């Protein structure tokens with residue numbers, strides 16, 4: 001077997017990400033400029049910054065031989081500014097490193113070990129924090145004596161609590177996470193866990209805190225020097241220059257404006273760069289987003305080929321959406337294409353999907369992990385995060401209207417209103433700090449003008465409808481006080497809050513045991529019968545499909561490869577992939593049957609092969625399968641398959 005060379009990571013480099021954030025880039029350029037100037041100052045043709053020249057006192061900027069003028073002793077301001085910036089930078093960065101090292105160490109140890117260690121360390125930190133920090137810094141300098149180094153120590157010490165508190169908070173949030181537990185279970189000792197599990201996770205916070213405090217510390221050191229406690233004459237830093245200039249502010253404004261301007265530029269550029277560094281270090285933003293995800297998935301109409309191109313999924317040769325809308329389908333999807341652009345790679349997560357959901361109908365979307373089911377579901381109401389997600393083509397007709405032509409506010413009104421989602425893990429979708437009753441009230445009042453009391457009554461009714469025992473009391477419970485099955489019922493109650501016409505359920509029973517799963521499926525079936533709700537049910541489990549779905553669409557590598565009624569697909573699968581998928585389902589009582597796993601792996605959606613994406617795993621594949629795009633061909637009675645060598649189908 002030949003192994004393909006590994007493709008270069010699609011993740012944009014840190015520099016590229018920084019370049020995309022214009023403000024951070026500007027900060028980086030200015031800060032780099034100041035640093036370079038500070039570094040080369042000793043080699044620049046500058047006069048001695050401490051050389052006085054009483055004959056040339058208080059010269060204004062642009063004077064002959066003194067570009068920025070002179071101060072009250074006739075010293076060259078440009079030279080003093082560059083040497084002073086050097087000192088301020090060195091002190092600010094050193095104090096920040098010192099505070100970051102000791103503060104973070106205290107925070108990590110305290111947050112990790114907790115208990116008495118945490119108590120002792122944090123009470124110590126609280127004692128330091130009990131003093132106003134600038135008074136504490138003054139007291140430290142007063143005790144140690146005025147001077148730049150003592151100012152550095154004072155500023156570093158008063159900032160240690162800031163790091164310690166911040167980092168302890170982050171550590172406490174991480175220390176009970178599953179990956180730390182699994183490191184413990186694997187036998188790692190405290191030091192290794194601290195270094196390999198905790199530190200890398202708090203590092204971005206340390207760097208971000210540092211990048212934002214360097215500017216602050218430069219200001220604080222400047223403050224001490226301004227008060228005469230930092231740099232001592234004739235040595236200058238930006239603060240002492242500002243202090244000297246302040247005395248002559250009315251007669252020679254440039255003496256204070258120039259160092260003040262430099263402090264402003266320096267602090268501003270460091271803070272802008274700090275924000276950029278935060279965005280780069282956060283792995284969730286590495287996918288290309290330095291910006292907040294847009295409220296609705298970005299639609300890129302430049303890639304639109306018009307409705308339904310060949311092979312995308314018309315069935316029976318008719319333009320799908322029009323035909324389905326005529327049939328009165330609640331949801332009609334035509335040639336939907338959703339992509340993720342990561343660096344130079346384009347991941348075609350949904351590659352031209354067409355299907356419809358009729359009124360009061362339940363359609364199943366089935367497929368292996370990564371086949372594009374969730375992205376399809378999220379695309380329907382523009383919920384795929386942008387960036388990096390983009391709708392690259394297609395139409396989604398909800399009750400005859402194209403969702404992608406709607407205004408953002410209209411789409412928002414539909415979400416949780418006419419169309420509602422139920423997700424796999426209700427614990428992560430329910431708010432941990434509000435009671436389930438309050439969350440239901442919020443969902444109801446987001447779409448209806450009703451009083452809190454009325455909404456609360458409706459919330460209790462909803463809980464009763466989804467068969468939560470003792471709903472009046474349970475409405476006051478918090479998500480963590482309910483069992484997994486109950487939480488999922490609350491998730492369904494939330495979805496039902498505004499009597500939706502369509503429920504999009506993304507693997508709502510996957511995390512539940514079989515008895516609770518059966519109860520939830522029964523509940524959803526009852527709701528369909530009583531309220532006429534339509535359901536798009538996403539699952540990888542054919543057992544669930546047979547329980548609840550009228551029709552089913554099988555997805556593979558971002559495309560629908562087979563579609564038909566549940567009976568057609570389960571009893572007569574036409575696509576070899578569907579057949580293999582059904583054969584993977586264990587059946588009770590069949591002890592002799594060996595579960596046939598599908599060999600190989602699905603292709604990466606950023607590197608899809610020409611022709612059938614399943615060909616490499618299919619024992620029926622021929623050369624023709626790899627020759628070009630394959631259409632979803634009708635087999636009769638609404639059954640369709642995207643295969644040129646389908647299994648033999650015997651329709652009743």
Ligand SMILES: Nc1ncnc2c1ncn2[C@@H]1O[C@H](COP(=O)(O)OP(=O)(O)OP(=O)(O)O)[C@@H](O)[C@H]1O
Pocket residue numbers: 287340342347349367368369370371372373374375376388540605
């Ligand atoms: N934010 C993202 N950035 C890049 N690629 C993504 C992103 N979200 C999903 N994808 C890719 O889109 C493809 C489809 O993912 P999707 O979540 O729809 O699969 P799925 O069939 O729902 O799988 P599962 O059953 O495991 O949830 C996968 O290849 C996945 O890696």
